[in-house]
Amino acid sequence: MAEMNGEDGVRRRDFINIAAVSAAGIGGAGVVLPLVSQMAPSADVLAESSTEVDVSAIEPGQAIKAIFRKQPLFVKRLTQAEIDEANSVDVSSLREAQTLAERTKEGNEDILVTMGVCTHLGCVPLGAAEGEVKGEYGGYFCPCHGSHYDTAGRIRKGPAPTNLEVPEYEFTSETVITVG
Amino acid sequence: MSFPWARQYEPTNGFMKFLDERLPLPRLVYNAVGAGYPVPRNLSYMWNFGVLAGFFLVAQIVTGVVLAMHYAANAEVAFGTVEHIMRDVNWGWLMRYAHANGASFFFIVVYIHIFRGFFYSSYKAPREMIWLLGVVIFLLMMATAFMGYVLPWGQMSFWGAKVITGLFGAIPLVGEPLQVWLLGGFAPDNAALNRFFSLHFLLPFVIAGVVILHIWALHIPGSSNPTGVEVKKESDTLPFHPYYTAKDGFGLGVILLFFAFMVFFLPNTLGHPDNYIEANPLATPAHIVPEWYFYPFYAILRAFTFDFILSAKLWGVLAMFAAILVWFFLPWLDRSPVRSGHYRPLFRKFFWFGLIPCMVVLFICGGAPAEEPFVMISQIATAYYFLHFLVILPIVSSIEKPEPLPYSITEAVLGEDEDATLGATAAAKA
Numbered sequence: 001m002a003e004m005n006g007e008d009g010v011r012r013r014d015f016i017n018i019a020a021v022s023a024a025g026i027g028g029a030g031v032v033l034p035l036v037s038q039m040a041p042s043a044d045v046l047a048e049s050s051t052e053v054d055v056s057a058i059e060p061g062q063a064i065k066a067i068f069r070k071q072p073l074f075v076k077r078l079t080q081a082e083i084d085e086a087n088s089v090d091v092s093s094l095r096e097a098q099t100l101a102e103r104t105k106e107g108n109e110d111i112l113v114t115m116g117v118c119t120h121l122g123c124v125p126l127g128a129a130e131g132e133v134k135g136e137y138g139g140y141f142c143p144c145h146g147s148h149y150d151t152a153g154r155i156r157k158g159p160a161p162t163n164l165e166v167p168e169y170e171f172t173s174e175t176v177i178t179v180g
Numbered sequence: 181m182s183f184p185w186a187r188q189y190e191p192t193n194g195f196m197k198f199l200d201e202r203l204p205l206p207r208l209v210y211n212a213v214g215a216g217y218p219v220p221r222n223l224s225y226m227w228n229f230g231v232l233a234g235f236f237l238v239a240q241i242v243t244g245v246v247l248a249m250h251y252a253a254n255a256e257v258a259f260g261t262v263e264h265i266m267r268d269v270n271w272g273w274l275m276r277y278a279h280a281n282g283a284s285f286f287f288i289v290v291y292i293h294i295f296r297g298f299f300y301s302s303y304k305a306p307r308e309m310i311w312l313l314g315v316v317i318f319l320l321m322m323a324t325a326f327m328g329y330v331l332p333w334g335q336m337s338f339w340g341a342k343v344i345t346g347l348f349g350a351i352p353l354v355g356e357p358l359q360v361w362l363l364g365g366f367a368p369d370n371a372a373l374n375r376f377f378s379l380h381f382l383l384p385f386v387i388a389g390v391v392i393l394h395i396w397a398l399h400i401p402g403s404s405n406p407t408g409v410e411v412k413k414e415s416d417t418l419p420f421h422p423y424y425t426a427k428d429g430f431g432l433g434v435i436l437l438f439f440a441f442m443v444f445f446l447p448n449t450l451g452h453p454d455n456y457i458e459a460n461p462l463a464t465p466a467h468i469v470p471e472w473y474f475y476p477f478y479a480i481l482r483a484f485t486f487d488f489i490l491s492a493k494l495w496g497v498l499a500m501f502a503a504i505l506v507w508f509f510l511p512w513l514d515r516s517p518v519r520s521g522h523y524r525p526l527f528r529k530f531f532w533f534g535l536i537p538c539m540v541v542l543f544i545c546g547g548a549p550a551e552e553p554f555v556m557i558s559q560i561a562t563a564y565y566f567l568h569f570l571v572i573l574p575i576v577s578s579i580e581k582p583e584p585l586p587y588s589i590t591e592a593v594l595g596e597d598e599d600a601t602l603g604a605t606a607a608a609k610a
Contacts, residue, residue: 020429024433033271034270034271034275035242037271038246038249038269038271038272039249042250042264042269042272043267043268043269044268045268
């Protein structure tokens with residue numbers, strides 16, 4: 001038969017079949033990309049992804065709550081006692097070994113910027129506002145499942161796996177930080 | 181169901197055998213759209229459009245579900261969320277243009293599907309139920325499309341909602357309270373927008389349900405075919421897979437080329453610029469028309485300009501609904517025993533030179549402004565439309581002399597059929 005290619009037994013139809021199914025498969029995969037991608041953050045959400053905070057009015061021992069990417073952000077000015085306490089801890093004994101200096105910016109070691117999001121399951125820890133429980137280590141305490149953070153926002157006790165996240169930020173002037 | 185020579189599903193491995201004995205879903209697919217469904221071997225490309233309509237229903241549901249993830253049905257923000265979809269959502273422009281043009285393509289393929297049915301009398305016994313369910317699907321599509329067009333809350337959305345719900349206001353006595361009830365207010369507002377969104381989301385799934393009934397009913401006698409001669413034996417048929425999956429797949433590829441062209445190069449051509457202006461209850465657009473797929477019926481609505489016992493407004497509304505409801509009676513209006521227009525010389529003339537030009541004229545008038553000469557032309561075309569279905573079709577079908585039919589589909593395809601020759605020889609001997 002004319003359709004048969006005698007030598008290797010491959011028919012024209014086999015080629016057409018594979019070509020057609022491949023084209024349909026690639027086309028189908030091309031349609032999946034927009035369908036998946038449309039659920040990712042849209043341009044207006046990404047446009048809100050940086051926040052400025054003025055830290056000049058924060059007194060030592062005080063903290064303020066700001067909003068970064070629709071989540072609470074804690075900005076705290078540490079007292080000398082809190083700094084000393086954070087520095088006195090044996091770093092190797094911590095669940096996630098970090099010094100206070102690693103968690104702050106040089107020259108502004110008293111400004112601690114962390115996400116107000118417990119690394120266990122995402123609750124907002126207490127301790128930022130006046131009169132809230134600060135936990136056994138004097139920093140933050142998450143009431144959901146009892147995670148205790150120290151004055152440098154490091155996990156010391158409870159189920160949370162890591163320290164409170166320090167977001168990317170920089171001092172854009174003496175008194176203003178830009179997060180994100 | 182199906183013909184005795186239909187191939188039987190045989191599970192090829194242990195797992196499929198296990199599944200087949202407990203939940204025979206692969207068997208159902210095999211018998212419905214697989215090698216186990218014998219189909220007339222002579223189907224032309226006109227028989228692609230059912231599958232294409234099914235494809236566009238699915239495409240509309242997929243893109244629609246995506247759009248609903250980003251849209252808010254609130255009169256305060258609806259217009260803004262559509263712009264948000266167009267500008268901010270990843271690929272949102274593609275989803276919205278595919279959905280808007282997908283609606284047009286859904287109607288294109290369904291109109292071809294319906295007119296295929298008209299020409300080949302696909303509505304005749306034993307397929308009346310398939311036809312009736314199809315008309316139900318078409319009515320549901322119209323309602324769904326109309327409500328979808330309201331959701332962007334542009335000027336055409338708003339005034340379309342007002343005009344179409346105004347149709348119900350024409351009904352004597354209960355009309356006005358009915359319109360207020362439908363809108364949940366005295367004009368389209370938040371209440372109307374919310375219920376339209378809710379129903380626009382619901383109805384496609386109702387359509388999908390009726391489509392399943394439509395296909396179920398189809399699979400009892402099997403597909404009709406271009407000769408209109410029923411399947412007699414195995415040589416009249418081919419298995420659906422791979423023969424018609426391939427043919428439908430090719431047709432799908434062709435229509436997707438046109439679809440992609442519209443989505444990517446002419447995405448707003450079938451829409452109205454006025455709908456990019458936010459709804460304003462205090463100003464009506466100068467030239468208000470529905471989407472193109474409603475033009476013929478819109479022309480019929482506007483054709484009635486004079487009171488005659490009932491008000492002109494009510495006549496228009498009745499005629500518009502009757503123009504579709506008359507399709508329900510088609511299986512009993514066309515009394516000819518011959519199905520295919522290919523063998524019906526007189527019917528064929530009235531189809532090509534009567535019904536089709538009439539629909540084209542109504543289409544043009546529906547999109548034209550409501551002024552002369554379009555009003556008079558719509559009136560003549562409307563009169564012909566009803567004359568065609570209610571008078572011409574019954575008369576033609578009883579007086580025309582059909583041309584000789586082939587003995588079988590096999591004979592129509594191959595030019596001869598052994599069984600027919602044998603039968604003739606036997607008859608000659610006797």
